[in-house]
Amino acid sequence: xxxxxxxxxxxNGLTKSYGETVANDDLTFSIERGEIFGYxxxxxxxxxxxxxxxxxxxxxxxxxxxxxxADVRDQRALRSVKSRIGYLPGEPAFTESVTGQxxxxxxxxxxxxxxxxxxxxLFTPPLDRKIREYSTGNKQMLGIVQAFMHDPDLLVMDExxxxxxxxxxxxxxxxxxEERERGKTVFFSSHILGEVRRVCDRxxxxxxxxxxxxxxxxxxxxxxxxxxxxxxxxxxxxxxxARDGVVDFESEGRVAQFTFTGDFNRLFEELSGHRIVDVEIxxxxxxxxxxxxxGGEDGA
Amino acid sequence: xxxxxRFEGRQRVRGSxxxxxxxxxxxxxxxxxxxxxxxxAADIDAMIDALPESFREGFGAETYTTIEGFVAAELYQFIxxxxxxxxxxxxxxGTLADDVDSxxxxxxxxxxxxxxxxxxxxxxxxxxxxxxxxxxxxxxVFGGTLAIxxxxxxxxxxxxxxxxxxxxxxxxxxxxxxxxxxxxGDVAQRGGIAVVFLLFLLDSVTAGxxxxxxxxxxxxxxxxxxxxxxxxxxxxxxAVLLLGVALALVLLSVVSFEDRDV
Numbered sequence: 001x002x003x004x005x006x007x008x009x010x011x012n013g014l015t016k017s018y019g020e021t022v023a024n025d026d027l028t029f030s031i032e033r034g035e036i037f038g039y040x041x042x043x044x045x046x047x048x049x050x051x052x053x054x055x056x057x058x059x060x061x062x063x064x065x066x067x068x069x070a071d072v073r074d075q076r077a078l079r080s081v082k083s084r085i086g087y088l089p090g091e092p093a094f095t096e097s098v099t100g101q102x103x104x105x106x107x108x109x110x111x112x113x114x115x116x117x118x119x120x121x122l123f124t125p126p127l128d129r130k131i132r133e134y135s136t137g138n139k140q141m142l143g144i145v146q147a148f149m150h151d152p153d154l155l156v157m158d159e160x161x162x163x164x165x166x167x168x169x170x171x172x173x174x175x176x177x178e179e180r181e182r183g184k185t186v187f188f189s190s191h192i193l194g195e196v197r198r199v200c201d202r203x204x205x206x207x208x209x210x211x212x213x214x215x216x217x218x219x220x221x222x223x224x225x226x227x228x229x230x231x232x233x234x235x236x237x238x239x240x241x242a243r244d245g246v247v248d249f250e251s252e253g254r255v256a257q258f259t260f261t262g263d264f265n266r267l268f269e270e271l272s273g274h275r276i277v278d279v280e281i282x283x284x285x286x287x288x289x290x291x292x293x294x295g296g297e298d299g300a
Numbered sequence: 301x302x303x304x305x306r307f308e309g310r311q312r313v314r315g316s317x318x319x320x321x322x323x324x325x326x327x328x329x330x331x332x333x334x335x336x337x338x339x340x341a342a343d344i345d346a347m348i349d350a351l352p353e354s355f356r357e358g359f360g361a362e363t364y365t366t367i368e369g370f371v372a373a374e375l376y377q378f379i380x381x382x383x384x385x386x387x388x389x390x391x392x393x394g395t396l397a398d399d400v401d402s403x404x405x406x407x408x409x410x411x412x413x414x415x416x417x418x419x420x421x422x423x424x425x426x427x428x429x430x431x432x433x434x435x436x437x438x439x440x441v442f443g444g445t446l447a448i449x450x451x452x453x454x455x456x457x458x459x460x461x462x463x464x465x466x467x468x469x470x471x472x473x474x475x476x477x478x479x480x481x482x483x484x485g486d487v488a489q490r491g492g493i494a495v496v497f498l499l500f501l502l503d504s505v506t507a508g509x510x511x512x513x514x515x516x517x518x519x520x521x522x523x524x525x526x527x528x529x530x531x532x533x534x535x536x537x538x539a540v541l542l543l544g545v546a547l548a549l550v551l552l553s554v555v556s557f558e559d560r561d562v
Contacts, residue, residue, distance in 0.1 A: 055410055058561040075558070079412050087410035093403035097311055109303035110411035146407065 008033045008154050008185040009054060013063030016049050023049040025209040026063065031187050031202075033153075036180050038196035038217075039189040041206035047189040048090055050206070051158050054187075055087055068154055083111050083150065090158035090189070092143035096132040100125050100142050104149070112150040119145045122175060123168070136163035144172065148179075155179070157188040161195055173199045197221070225261030227284040232256070233275035240273075242266055259284055304408070304418060308395075308425035316432035319387075323379060323433065324440030330374050331367075331444035338365055338450070358504030360526035367450040368529040371441065372460075376525030380464055382500055384433070385471040385520070388426065389492030392475025395422045396553075398485030400562045409562065419480070419554045426472045434461045456532055460525050463534065466542035467523040471496050473549025480553045480560070519545065 009031040016024040023046045031037045041047050052058045054067050056078045068084055070077040094103055104116060104127070120127070123141040125134065134142065140163040147155060161169045176186055176199050190196050196203055197217055205212040215223070225247070230236060236256040238249045245262020254277070260267060337344060344364045348356060356362065360377035363369035396419065399405035408418060438454075438461050445452045475492035482488040496519075503518035515521050522538035 052406075052561075055406070057406060057409060059559070075415065079414060082410065082412040085410065087406070089403060089406045089410075091403070092407060094407070095307075095311070095404060098307075102307075102310075106303060106307040107407070107411065109307075110408070110413055143407075 006033055007031060007066075009037075009065065009067050009156075009187055011050070011054075011063075011065040014050065014053060014060050014065050015062040016046075016053060016058065017061045022209050024053070024060075027206070027211050028063075029204050029211060029214045031185060033185050034180065034183055035201040036176060036186040036199055037188075038200035038203040039187060039206065040191065040193060040196055040203050041189070042191055045206045046209040047206060048158055049209075051089075051156055051187075051189060054156060055085070067156075084153045086147035086150065086152035086155045086157075088143045088147040088155075088157040088160050090162070091136075092139060094131045094139065094142065097130060099130055100127040100134070100138075103131060103142065104146060107146045108149070114149070115151050116145065116149040119148055122171060137165055137168065140164050141168070153184060155184060155186045155188070157186070159190060160188050161190070161192075169195070221283075223261060224284050225259050227257070227280075227282040228260045228267070229255065229257045229278075229280040229282075230271065230276060231278040232271075233277060236274060241270055302421060302424070304413065304421035305424040308422055309428045312425060312428040313432070316429040317436075319429065320433050320436040323437050326379070327375055327437065327440045328444045331371065331441065331448060334367060334370050334450060335448050337370065338367075353508035354505045357507035358500070360524065362526050362530060366530065367445055367452055368456075369526065371445070371452060372526040372529040375441065376460055376464075376529070380460070380525065381467065381520055381523055382497075384464075384468060385496050385500070386493050388429070388468045388471040389475040389478075389496040390489045391429065392423070392426055392472040393479050393489035393492035394485045395426070395476060395479045396557065397479040397482050397488035400483045401485045405562050415557050416554050419476070419557050420550070423472065423476055423550055423553075430465060430468050430472075434465065437461070452529070453532070456529050459534055460528050463528060463536075463539050464523050464525070466539045466546060467519055469546035470519040470542050470549065473546045473553070476553045477549050477556075480557045483562070 007030040011027050011029050014024055014027040015022065025046075027050060039047050039050070049058070053060050053072055054065055056072050056075055059073060065072045067078065068081040070081045072078055098106075104113065107113070108116065123144050125138040125142040125145065131139065131142070140160075144160065147157060161172055164172060173195060180186065180201075200217050202214065202216050203220055204214040213220075225245070232254050235254050236251060238246070238251075241249070241258075242262060245260055245267070247259040247261065249256065249258040251257070260281075348361050348364060351361065358377075359373055360381075361369075361373040364373065396405070399408070409415065438457050442452060442454055442457055471492075474495050475488065478488040478491045478495070479485075482491065499518035500520045503515035503520045506512050506515040519542060522535070522542050524535070527533050527535065
């Protein structure tokens with residue numbers, strides 16, 4: 001992965017431990033300019049830890065990363081590219097006693113606000129009210145406006161759609177796609193595969209601090225397999241099927257259900273010994289694809 | 301430049317004005333009872349002399365029969381040196397630790413601002429309460445003493461206020477260091493109060509004893525309103541020393557905030 005000098009973010013052996021706990025364990029991946037990269041993982045997997053190191057808030061225990069060419073261990077270098085980075089923390093926190101307007105004015109003084117008005121047409125926090133009175137959704141929108149308002153080249157966002165109502169989530173996803181068309185690079189974390197599938201080009205999946213896989217969304221879905229439901233005349237048991245490719249086998253009477261990622265010819269050969277009443281083969285729910293990486297050892 | 305100081309300073313204006321008003325009114329009340337003490341037949345100064353030295357030193361109580369001695373002890377030693385010192389340490393304790401604690405600091409550090417600059421600007425915003433109090437409270441005090449017909453010498457009144465600025469900066473510096481070291485705002489704030497109070501005690505209880513030198517680590521030893529108001533003596537060297545310590549504390553904060561994880 002190294003050697004791509006054009007990469008917007010390049011993570012190299014990044015490791016962060018807090019005492020005994022290893023929050024990020026030897027992560028290596030890169031994000032190309034102009035792509036939307038989803039950083040997926042359950043809560044506590046280490047997503048925010050990675051992001052905080054990319055922004056220079058925390059220093060790596062080992063390894064490093066570069067962001068727009070700046071080494072994250074070098075505060076000075078990192079600072080010189082920060083005006084080109086937009087950042088949205090998870091559950092953004094603000095000075096509660098000021099109004100949204102005052103907060104944006106302060107941020108504008110620090111980094112600029114060439115797109116503020118345009119963004120406020122799309123995302124509409126009540127700017128003249130004190131932030132103390134804001135709902136979670138309004139805080140999130142205020143966070144989104146500040147992240148984009150200085151027209152940065154790279155966006156780093158931690159769970160950007162959390163707290164937004166479904167309509168605003170859709171508006172945000174559409175906005176992200178437009179931003180990609182304008183050449184922006186987007187790196188965001190999520191624990192919802194559905195939204196990642198809708199907007200991302202590639203995903204990295206992190207679990208227990210380790211990178212499980214980095215692949216395109218299409219590959220991920222292909223690897224996610226199909227949901228198979230078989231109704232047989234006699235009950236079907238797990239042992240009668242090939243060990244490879246059968247995940248999450250469940251049966252209830254004469255109906256068996258599982259996710260299949262293997263070779264369908266072998267599956268049908270094995271099933272041909274049974275009298276089949278009905279078969280359904282479907283796209284798996286996206287969450288199940290995800291479970292394929294997170295679930296028990298048989299999914300790994 | 302100074303975006304953060306402006307942003308933070310604005311939020312401190314209302315609280316500072318309220319505090320100045322409160323202290324101003326309190327000063328008037330204290331001053332209002334002075335004539336009855338000065339004209340009372342009881343020998344209050346003999347009573348003060350009978351108090352333990354550490355108590356007298358701690359509250360700068362030397363004489364209550366002159367307006368200078370009375371105001372110095374009742375108002376300045378107690379309110380200005382002790383309470384305001386605690387207030388500054390407490391307030392400064394919240395500056396960075398609260399931001400780190402709540403996660404507010406992320407949105408600021410994500411911008412091109414240097415950490416050093418953030419610490420310095422946050423400290424500068426603490427000048428708002430200091431300046432507001434220094435400008436307003438002496439007006440109440442002077443007005444009050446005029447009204448009861450025991451006017452203080454305005455030169456030494458102003459001197460008390462000006463010379464206590466370095467002291468208050470040291471207290472703020474103590475809070476700032478704690479604010480950088482701890483990442484929980486309430487811990488840093490309570491710590492600031494505890495440190496300043498313990499230093500004050502150390503200075504008081506060692507006064508007049510063999511271990512008086514121990515109290516020399518306390519900033520309260522280098523500001524003495526009684527000395528200024530009553531004896532009209534200005535220890536400029538002490539003020540410079542306090543300024544130097546305040547500066548060192550700020551530098552220490554800057555250095556320790558530079559590399560820490562937030």
